[in-house]
Amino acid sequence: MYTTCLYDHIRWADAFVIVYSVVDLSSFNEAQYLLDELSKHKLPSYFATLLLGNKRDLDHSRIVAVDAGQELSLRFGCQFYEVSAAENFAGVSLAFHSLLRETRAVQLLRGLPIRRKLGVNSVSKVLGTIFGKNSSKRDRKKRPSLSI
Ligand SMILES: Nc1nc2c(ncn2[C@@H]2O[C@H](COP(=O)(O)OP(=O)(O)OP(=O)(O)O)[C@@H](O)[C@H]2O)c(=O)[nH]1
Numbered sequence: 001m002y003t004t005c006l007y008d009h010i011r012w013a014d015a016f017v018i019v020y021s022v023v024d025l026s027s028f029n030e031a032q033y034l035l036d037e038l039s040k041h042k043l044p045s046y047f048a049t050l051l052l053g054n055k056r057d058l059d060h061s062r063i064v065a066v067d068a069g070q071e072l073s074l075r076f077g078c079q080f081y082e083v084s085a086a087e088n089f090a091g092v093s094l095a096f097h098s099l100l101r102e103t104r105a106v107q108l109l110r111g112l113p114i115r116r117k118l119g120v121n122s123v124s125k126v127l128g129t130i131f132g133k134n135s136s137k138r139d140r141k142k143r144p145s146l147s148i
Helices: 002-012 027-043 066-076 088-113 120-130 136-140
Strands: 015-020 049-054 079-082
Touching: 002 015, 002 027, 015 027, 015 088, 027 049, 027 066, 049 066, 049 088, 066 079
Parallel strands: 015 049, 049 079
Antiparallel strands: none
16 A cells, blocks of 8 residues: 555655654665665656755764765755754755755756757756745855755
C-alpha cells in the first residue's frame, strides 16, 4: 500500500520534500533510499527536491553530521537545509519558499517553446526566479545558509 502510494505520488508530483531527523540515522538512510527512488523514476525529467535535516536544536544528540546531509544533497543535486521545526518556523518556511521558487522556474521553462529554452534570456530569467532577482538589494547579497 505504502509503496503503491509512493510511486503514484512520484509519478505526478513536480516537487518533493524529504525530511530526516539529525538524531535518527534510520531516517537519514530512508532519505537516501527515497532520493534514489526519485532519481530512478523521474530522471531524465527535471524535478525539484528539498532535503531537510530536522531537529537541529538537538545538537547534543546529533548522529547525522551536517556534512553528511550536504554530501547527500550534492550527490542528488537537490536543495538542502537543516532546520528545527520545534524552534523556528521561519527556517522551515524559507526552505519551502525556496523549493516553490525552483518549482515555478521549472514550470516556466517547460512552458517555453523548445527553440527558446536554451536562450540566454530564458536562462537568466529562470535563474532570476530561483535566486530572487526581484528581491531587495539587501536580500540579494545574502547567500542561503544551510542552517535556517
Ligand atoms: N526537538 C525537536 N523535536 C521535534 C522537532 N520536530 C518535531 N519534533 C518532535 O518529534 C516528534 C515527532 O513529530 P511528528 O510531527 O509526529 O513527526 P512525524 O514525522 O509524524 O514523526 P513520527 O511520528 O515519528 O513518524 C514529536 O514529538 C515532535 O514534537 C524539532 O525540530 N525539534
